[in-house]
Amino acid sequence: MQSEHSPHPYLKKVGIIGAGPAGLAIAIALRKKGIEVHIYERAKTFRPIGAGVTLSPNGIRSLAAIDADIVQQLKQQGSQLNRFRIRTARGWPILNQPVKDEDYDQPFLAVRWFSLQEIMRAKLPPEILHLHHQLIHFDQTQQSVNLSFANGETATVDLLIGADGIRSIVRKQLFGLEDPAYGGWMTWRGVQKYQHRLLPPHHTTIFAKRGKSLILLDNGQGYVSWALEMTSPTVHQSQHPEAAKARVLQELSNWHPALQELVNLTDANTIVERPVCEPMILPQWSNGRVTLVGDAAHPMAPFLGQGTNTTFEDVWALSTCLVQQDNLAAALQQYGNSRIERAHTIQYRTMYSAAQMRNPFLRPRWFKTSLGKVPDQAKVGEKAFSDWLYQYELTAEST
Numbered sequence: 553m554q555s556e557h558s559p560h561p562y563l564k565k566v567g568i569i570g571a572g573p574a575g576l577a578i579a580i581a582l583r584k585k586g587i588e589v590h591i592y593e594r595a596k597t598f599r600p601i602g603a604g605v606t607l608s609p610n611g612i613r614s615l616a617a618i619d620a621d622i623v624q625q626l627k628q629q630g631s632q633l634n635r636f637r638i639r640t641a642r643g644w645p646i647l648n649q650p651v652k653d654e655d656y657d658q659p660f661l662a663v664r665w666f667s668l669q670e671i672m673r674a675k676l677p678p679e680i681l682h683l684h685h686q687l688i689h690f691d692q693t694q695q696s697v698n699l700s701f702a703n704g705e706t707a708t709v710d711l712l713i714g715a716d717g718i719r720s721i722v723r724k725q726l727f728g729l730e731d732p733a734y735g736g737w738m739t740w741r742g743v744q745k746y747q748h749r750l751l752p753p754h755h756t757t758i759f760a761k762r763g764k765s766l767i768l769l770d771n772g773q774g775y776v777s778w779a780l781e782m783t784s785p786t787v788h789q790s791q792h793p794e795a796a797k798a799r800v801l802q803e804l805s806n807w808h809p810a811l812q813e814l815v816n817l818t819d820a821n822t823i824v825e826r827p828v829c830e831p832m833i834l835p836q837w838s839n840g841r842v843t844l845v846g847d848a849a850h851p852m853a854p855f856l857g858q859g860t861n862t863t864f865e866d867v868w869a870l871s872t873c874l875v876q877q878d879n880l881a882a883a884l885q886q887y888g889n890s891r892i893e894r895a896h897t898i899q900y901r902t903m904y905s906a907a908q909m910r911n912p913f914l915r916p917r918w919f920k921t922s923l924g925k926v927p928d929q930a931k932v933g934e935k936a937f938s939d940w941l942y943q944y945e946l947t948a949e950s951t
Contacts, residue, residue, distance in 0.1 A: 562710065562878075562879055562880050563587055563710050563711055563874060563880065564587070564588060564710055565587075565588045565589075565590070565708075565709050565710050566582055566587055566588065566589045566590070566709055566710065566711045566712075566713060567589075567590055567592060567697065567699055567707060567709035567711070567712050567713070568589060568590065568591045568592065568712075568713045568715055569591075569592050569687050569712070569713070569714050569715060569716045569720075569721065569722050570591070570592075570593060570714070570715040570716035570717060570848075571591050571593035571595070571598075571669075571673075571681060571683075572669070572715065572717060572846075573605075573668060573669065573672065573846070573860050573863055573864075574715035574717075574845050574846030574847070574848070574863045574866070574867065575591050575593070575713075575715035575716075576591070576669065576672040576673060576675075576676065577615070577618055577672065577863065577864055577867040578713055578715060578845055578867045578870065578871065579591050579676055579680065580618060580619055580622075580672065580675050580676065581618045581619075581867050581868065581870075581871035582871055582874070583676070584618075584619070584871075585871060585874070585875050587874070589680060590680050590682060590707065590709070591676075591680060591681050591682065592682045592685035592687060592699070592701065592707070593681065593682065593683050593684075593685060594684070594685065594686035594687075594702075595683060595684070596683055596684045597683065598669065598670075598673070598683075600666040600822055601665060601666060601822055601824055603664075603665040603666075603741045603742075603743065603777065603779075603824050604662055604663065604664055604665060604741070604743055604769050604771045604775075604777025604779075605662070605663060605664075605665045605668055605860050606633075606660065606661070606662050606756075606769060606857045607626065607630075607660070607661045607662075607663065607860065607861060608658075608660055608857065608858070608861050608941070608942055609656035609657065609658040609659070609660070609942040609943070610861055610862075610865060610941060610942050610943075610944040611858075611860060611861025611862070611863075611864045611865070612626075612658040612659070612661060612861075612864075613657065613658050613944065613946060614861075614864035614865045614867070614868040614944070614946060615864045615868075616658070617868050617946050618864065618867060618868055618871070619675060621675075622671055622672060622675065625671045626661060626663050626667070626668065626671060627659075627661060629663055629664075629667050629671070629772055629773060630661045630662055630663030630664075630667070630771060630772040631661070631662050631663070631753065631754055631769070631770040631771055631772035632659040632660065632661055632754060633651050633659070633660040633661070633662055633754055633755065633756050633769065633770070634650060634651050634754045634755075635648070635649070635650055635651060635752075635754065635755045635756070636648075636649055636650075636651050636755075636756045637649075637755060637756070637757045637758070638757075638758045638759075638760055639750070639757060639758070639759050639760070639808075640759070640760065640761070641759055641760065641761040641764075641766075641804075641806065641807040641808065642806075642807065642808055643750060643759070643808040643810075646760070651756070655939065655942075655943070656942045656943060662756070662769040662770060662771050662772070662777065663771055663772060664743050664771050664772075664775055664777065665743075666743075667771075668860075684703055685701045685702075685703060685705065686701060686702040686703070686721075687699060687700070687701060687702075687716070687721050687722065688700055688701060688702050688721075689725065690712060690722070690725065690842070692840045692841055692842065695710075696708050696709065696710060696841070697709050697710070697711070697712040697840075697841045697842060699712065710841065710880075711841050711842075711843070711874075711880065712841060712842045712843075713842075713843055713844070713845060713870075714726070714842065714843070714844045714845070714848040714849075715844075715845050715846055715848060716848055717846070717847045717848060718731075718732060718829055718847045718848075718851045719731045719732075720844065720847070720848035722842065722844065722848060723834075723844055723848050723849075726839050726842050726844070727834070727839070729832070731829070732829035732830050732831070732832045732851045733829065733830045734786075734787055734827050734828075734829060734830070735827070735828045735829050735830040735831075735853060735906070736783055736784065736785065736828070737781060737782065737783055737784065737827070737828035737853065737906065738781075738782055738784040738787070738788050738825070738826075738827055738828065739779060739780065739781050739824075739825075739826050739827075739828055739854065740779070740780045740796060740799070740800045740823060740824070740825050740826075741777065741778065741779045741780075741823065741824045741826075742777070742778050742800075742815065742818040742822060742823045742824070743771060743775055743776070743777045743778075743818070743822065744775065744776060744778075744814055744817050744818040744819075745774045745775055745776075746774075746775075746776045746813075746814050746817060747774070748810045748814075750808065750810055751768055751770065751776055751810075752770070753770050754770055755769075755770055756768070756769050756770075757769075759807060759808065759811060761807075763782060763783040764780070764781070764782040764783070764803065765780075765781050765782075766778060766779070766780050766781075766804065766807070766811060767779045767781065768811075768814075776814065778811075778814060778815065778818075779854070780800055780803060780804070781828070781854070781855075782803060787827045788825075788827075789825075790825055793820035793821045793823060794820045796820065796823050796825040797815065797818065797820040797823055799825075800815050800823070801815055801816065828853045828854065828906075829851055829853070830851075830923070831850070831851055831852050831853065831899040831900075831902065831903060831923065832850075832851045833896055833899060833923055833924060834849065834850065834892075835892075836888055836892070837849045837887070837888050837891070837892065838884040838885075838887065838888055841880060843870070843884050843887065845863060845866040845867060845870060846859070846860075846862070846863035846866055846867075847859055847863070849866065849891075849895065850862065850895040850896070850898075850899055851899075852898065852899045852902045853902050853903070853905075853906055855902050855905035855906050856898065856901060856902045856905050858898050858902065858941070862894075862895055862898055865891070865894075865944060866891055866895075868946060869887055869890050869891050870887045873886040873887040873890070874887075893927070894944075896927060897927045897929045897930045898930075898941065900919075900921065900923075900926050900927055900930040901916075901930045901937060901941075903919075903921055903923070904916055904919045904926075904930065907919060916930065916931045916932060916933065916934075916937070917931045919931060
């Protein structure tokens with residue numbers, strides 16, 4: 553249902569590429585402000601995929617500002633994490649500590665990715681979701697953006713938002729950039745109903761071996777999400793789902809039997825196999841009547857769990873800027889000014905986390921990268937960085 557706000561005269565119709573959390577969230581936010589939106593998604597159907605997502609206080613706070621009911625539903629379906637454990641590959645304990653969220657107004661929450669998508673999709677009328685629409689090209693004029701899709705259809709919008717992920721077609725055409733380079737890590741992710749004494753409710757448990765880790769999270773309602781992350785000099789591409797599952801089982805062959813059982817129970821068709829890309833540090837996210845949000849704007853590895861969380865920050869900021877300003881250029885300039893520096897800092901800190909997995913003795917202040925000067929905020933200690941990250945304030949000053 554549209555809100556009682558009147559749409560801005562410069563922004564009557566917005567096109568969004570991608571129906572993941574970024575696309576759904578920006579559609580919800582803009583509809584609440586009285587703006588007509590249409591989401592174009594290349595997939596032919598929505599189907600469950602085997603991934604969990606961790607929402608941290610900054611992401612939940614941003615999502616609650618967009619739609620508080622979504623957060624309430626997520627808290628009912630997901631699991632609020634209260635303890636963090638690290639074990640050896642065979643299950644011997646290394647670290648056991650509480651998740652300290654008393655400093656923040658929102659919890660750390662794990663939920664199935666498909667649950668997040670379904671809850672958000674239910675907030676939107678089906679007629680604005682256009683499946684089987686793969687963008688192949690767009691043309692900008694001073695007044696509009698014309699879209700062309702692989703199925704032969706076209707559309708014209710006042711603003712185009714690329715919410716199409718790490719390999720964004722919108723970013724590629726907007727700035728003439730290729731996809732991010734391979735970062736030297738492979739990931740496999742799955743979700744399965746499972747119980748075991750090593751995986752108590754409301755826990756994050758990491759089983760670690762040098763260059764390889766298996767992260768397990770209680771996702772609520774009996775589900776456990778797992779993610780195998782490992783260094784790999786080349787991209788591994790399985791020929792079919794069962795081959796991907798077999799590869800995970802092979803990598804875990806000498807690990808605790810419960811981990812092998814969990815993967816064995818997981819439906820191979822839902823396992824997500826992906827290479828981890830190098831971050832792409834973009835100096836700007838907008839050009840003319842086109843802008844980017846989420847992974848399309850700031851691709852980052854999963855090692856800090858901030859991809860989805862910073863996406864919700866972007867969405868809140870962009871939707872706020874679009875109604876605060878009386879012209880599109882000013883709104884997009886304000887959006888970039890409010891978000892890019894923070895996103896870059898999180899990208900660099902994520903790179904540090906990956907480097908630390910290879911070298912546990914590395915400290916933030918020593919971290920260097922070939923992708924440019926590391927921001928000072930990315931070099932602070934763990935507690936100071938966590939507070940900066942999770943206490944992100946949604947104020948007028950943020951935008």
